[in-house]
Amino acid sequence: MQxxxxxxxxxxxxxxxxxxxxxxxxxGQGEFIVLLGPSGCGKSxxxxxxxxxxxxxxxxxxxxxxNVTWAEPKDRGIGMVFQSYALYPQMTVERxxxxxxxxxxMPKDExxxxxxxxxxxxxxxxxxxxxxxNLSGGQRQRVAIGRALVRDVDVFLFDEPLSNLDAKLRxxxxxxIKRLHQRLKNTMIYVTHDQIEALTLADRIAVMKNGIIxxxxxxxxxxxxxxxxxxxxxxxxxxxxxxxxxxxxxxxxTDDGTVIPVGNYAFTAPATGSAKAVxxxxxxxxVMGEEAASMPYSTDVEIEIxxxxxxxxxxxxxxxxxxxxxxxxxxxxxxxxxxxxxGFDPARGSIFNAETTNRL
Amino acid sequence: xxxxxRSGAMGRPVEADKPPGLLYNIxxxxxxxxxxxxxxxxxxxxxFIGCTLWSVWFSFTDSRSLPNGDFVGWAQxxxxxxxxxxxxxxxxxxTYGIFSLxxxxxxxxxLAVLMDQKLRFEDGFRTIFLYPFAxxxxxxxxxxxxxMNPTLGLQSTIxxxxxxxxxxxxxxxxxxxxxxxxxxxxWHGTGFVMVLMLAGLRSIDGEIWKAARVDGIPAWRTxxxxxxxxxxxxxxxTLVIVGSGIVRTYDLVVALTNGGPGLSSxxxxxxxxxxxxxxxxxxxxxxxxxxxxxxxxxxxxxxIMIEFGPKKAR
Amino acid sequence: MTNITAVDEPSGPRPSKGFNPKRIVxxxxxxxxxxxxxxxxxxxITTSLKGLPEIRVGNIFAPPLEIITIExxxxxxxxxxxxxxxxxxxxxxxxxxxxxxxxxIISVLVAAxxxxxxxxxxxxxxxxxxxxxxxxxxxxxxxxxxxMVMITAxxxxxxxxxxxxxxxTVFGMPIxxxxxxxxxxxLPQELFKAARVDGAGFWRIxxxxxVPMSLPIxxxxxxxxxxxxxxxxxxxxxFAGTQNYPMTVQLNNIVNSTQGVRxxxxxxxxxxxxxxxxxLVYFVSGKWFVRGIAAGAVKG
Numbered sequence: 001m002q003x004x005x006x007x008x009x010x011x012x013x014x015x016x017x018x019x020x021x022x023x024x025x026x027x028g029q030g031e032f033i034v035l036l037g038p039s040g041c042g043k044s045x046x047x048x049x050x051x052x053x054x055x056x057x058x059x060x061x062x063x064x065x066x067n068v069t070w071a072e073p074k075d076r077g078i079g080m081v082f083q084s085y086a087l088y089p090q091m092t093v094e095r096x097x098x099x100x101x102x103x104x105x106m107p108k109d110e111x112x113x114x115x116x117x118x119x120x121x122x123x124x125x126x127x128x129x130x131x132x133x134n135l136s137g138g139q140r141q142r143v144a145i146g147r148a149l150v151r152d153v154d155v156f157l158f159d160e161p162l163s164n165l166d167a168k169l170r171x172x173x174x175x176x177i178k179r180l181h182q183r184l185k186n187t188m189i190y191v192t193h194d195q196i197e198a199l200t201l202a203d204r205i206a207v208m209k210n211g212i213i214x215x216x217x218x219x220x221x222x223x224x225x226x227x228x229x230x231x232x233x234x235x236x237x238x239x240x241x242x243x244x245x246x247x248x249x250x251x252x253x254t255d256d257g258t259v260i261p262v263g264n265y266a267f268t269a270p271a272t273g274s275a276k277a278v279x280x281x282x283x284x285x286x287v288m289g290e291e292a293a294s295m296p297y298s299t300d301v302e303i304e305i306x307x308x309x310x311x312x313x314x315x316x317x318x319x320x321x322x323x324x325x326x327x328x329x330x331x332x333x334x335x336x337x338x339x340x341x342x343g344f345d346p347a348r349g350s351i352f353n354a355e356t357t358n359r360l
Numbered sequence: 361x362x363x364x365x366r367s368g369a370m371g372r373p374v375e376a377d378k379p380p381g382l383l384y385n386i387x388x389x390x391x392x393x394x395x396x397x398x399x400x401x402x403x404x405x406x407x408f409i410g411c412t413l414w415s416v417w418f419s420f421t422d423s424r425s426l427p428n429g430d431f432v433g434w435a436q437x438x439x440x441x442x443x444x445x446x447x448x449x450x451x452x453x454x455t456y457g458i459f460s461l462x463x464x465x466x467x468x469x470x471l472a473v474l475m476d477q478k479l480r481f482e483d484g485f486r487t488i489f490l491y492p493f494a495x496x497x498x499x500x501x502x503x504x505x506x507x508m509n510p511t512l513g514l515q516s517t518i519x520x521x522x523x524x525x526x527x528x529x530x531x532x533x534x535x536x537x538x539x540x541x542x543x544x545x546x547w548h549g550t551g552f553v554m555v556l557m558l559a560g561l562r563s564i565d566g567e568i569w570k571a572a573r574v575d576g577i578p579a580w581r582t583x584x585x586x587x588x589x590x591x592x593x594x595x596x597x598t599l600v601i602v603g604s605g606i607v608r609t610y611d612l613v614v615a616l617t618n619g620g621p622g623l624s625s626x627x628x629x630x631x632x633x634x635x636x637x638x639x640x641x642x643x644x645x646x647x648x649x650x651x652x653x654x655x656x657x658x659x660x661x662x663x664i665m666i667e668f669g670p671k672k673a674r
Numbered sequence: 675m676t677n678i679t680a681v682d683e684p685s686g687p688r689p690s691k692g693f694n695p696k697r698i699v700x701x702x703x704x705x706x707x708x709x710x711x712x713x714x715x716x717x718x719i720t721t722s723l724k725g726l727p728e729i730r731v732g733n734i735f736a737p738p739l740e741i742i743t744i745e746x747x748x749x750x751x752x753x754x755x756x757x758x759x760x761x762x763x764x765x766x767x768x769x770x771x772x773x774x775x776x777x778x779i780i781s782v783l784v785a786a787x788x789x790x791x792x793x794x795x796x797x798x799x800x801x802x803x804x805x806x807x808x809x810x811x812x813x814x815x816x817x818x819x820x821x822m823v824m825i826t827a828x829x830x831x832x833x834x835x836x837x838x839x840x841x842x843t844v845f846g847m848p849i850x851x852x853x854x855x856x857x858x859x860x861l862p863q864e865l866f867k868a869a870r871v872d873g874a875g876f877w878r879i880x881x882x883x884x885v886p887m888s889l890p891i892x893x894x895x896x897x898x899x900x901x902x903x904x905x906x907x908x909x910x911x912x913f914a915g916t917q918n919y920p921m922t923v924q925l926n927n928i929v930n931s932t933q934g935v936r937x938x939x940x941x942x943x944x945x946x947x948x949x950x951x952x953x954l955v956y957f958v959s960g961k962w963f964v965r966g967i968a969a970g971a972v973k974g
Binding site for chain 2: 812922
């Protein structure tokens, strides 16, 4: 796959504070990459560096095979969409879309053609003569996307574009962005702290922390095979259950002495000796009742709290003395105090070295 | 001065079974709060409303040194607008006001833009530009009177350097004295405008600037076509404050020229004080002050329209 | 690219723009502007340190070359003639202190309570009164001056310090109430509601909850009032009576009195002395002062 955006050894320091540390990232043509992480992890900073809004302290950035490390944002072949929309409030939607093109001195009919196309794609035709103040949040964000669209560029950058919208609109616009990507087939780099957005939109997700990309992989791998404890804990809601203990060959012994056989677990490297380790199991991978009995590990527990979520039900209990949540079908009737048998397959879980926090 | 009366909680006590009566509402509910706010209410009723109405009323009398004259209709106003001194005062204020307003606003905005360029020592520069605003009109007037002193000030200094025909005698020149006033006035006031404008500039969403850069819009166009229109509120507020300050101009003139040479730098505020306390023609003074009041409210109209007019749908 | 030879492609930070012409122009303009603003301060100080013969040479911008003398300062403070008497500015200074201190305290306290009542204890018409107050702040003082003279005369305080204090309190109200009202409105309302649920009343909430949270705005208000009242000329000259004239009035009398030889050095020393208090407040408070003037205008 040909590279559309490539980031080579990029670093950025604010004064003596390193914000980005020797980052490398190759984004393929037409790929949808999501930069995911908590606030302050450097994801927006990286996006601003790609856009040219921030100068890097070291390294190079290529867009479309061109070295743009020193180029002005307008010359990089990018369009950008911001969290606060950043629409020009005194201008109509049409002016907002066309202003950059007018300043660049583009011929009138070409401008009209592009504005018309963008308005059609984003269904903005009825609003072209309105001012941003008279639009809803979702419409404003579509105008912001339109402003990137008329630039006719290969790379779209999104900086938390949905964070200012309410939950309902957010999921609507999420689908629209996905549809837009499928139609335009542009390269898109999308920054968010919302893992649902990341998992639903991305071809690949880059999970970031402290200016370092922790893991870069497709959503399925990120979710099921997190490379370290940080990624495992950050992705998934409710969080992955973590059991601390000691790994000895193919047996995992929790701190309170419970033995969990992990023989069918696909280790990245052959297990050697005994070491402190953490066994992580996603709530939906813990099953209940008859199914549990067929699992490599099962045990009898008492339900402590039941949280019906609508589509499914979340139950709280204890395994090996540690609080554990698991998910079950909303039709299953369970109640607090009930004794049930639960079990899981460690092969579907993740085992991490407790010291390095890396996946084993 | 924008956010008027939209936030804040209603501090009502728990309602009894029966809806409280009108008298209860007026006198008993939140009685402590009403007592505490009574100085403010009294000031509004007695001073800002009462005294103003009183002055307007007595401007229609022929009161001399005491407010006991007979009602004479518009006579004082007719006399006012035919008085040479008033004509000079009003024209002076208009000329000075327009120049001063335009000059302080433009220079204040330009300084704010310069200050917005991530300067080193920004705090230092701001301190320098603003300190005149901390000084009184009297001090400002006296300093500039000294600098512009034709025999010993700037003029003589430049002549002493060899340019013997150099002339800078505005302060004693009937035709130029208003511009001398302008120099002192803008020195005093531009720092204030700059601070307000800078606060306005800084309140603009940084993402607007990023969006403009991505769009390839040059900085000067961003300031002119995007940022400036977004600062409409700040600009109107500043205009109103500066404008109503100009109408009141008094100390500066008293200290700088005391209205001279002759009557060439008289202003309405001085006219009022003069007729009120020196010339003993109260009716005339109050008529003049009423005209000042009208002038201020004309200046206030744009602000009132924005503040109290229909709110734009969000 | 200055020192990069091995790499033939852009890499790392953009080449330094430290010396580009645009920034030089920006700094050039701003430094020239700063010099213009500083000039009067410089002239004031140098003139006040020169002797009269040196002043008569006629170079106002020259630093004091012959002898630096503090004699003008001493004379300005102790023996310059302010019209009838020749006791210098000292009495005026103390008059200004006697006016400024009580006026500031009273007006700030009244305004704080009013602002608090406006935000948290609204009553019927409270917004009306506030709007009137705000519009009132734009009414030229000349309009209300004579009725105020009559009121203070009725109260038998005309021509005393109390008249000036009353007038400053009244005319300081609009901006101060606005300041406090906006500040109190920005505090979380839950705090006030919680205190009410706990059974605290008007004064207890004000003193124990609002005031401790509002010290910054009290500082701003005090700075605003101290400089404003100290700089006042009109109310002092009208209401105080001859023996109570504040410093600004005395200063104007010293400088603009037409008798005798004009002692420019003494005049400038007197001017600095009069400007000293607001300047000191300004330089010490710095950002608070800025906040004060901006708070009245750009809030919201």
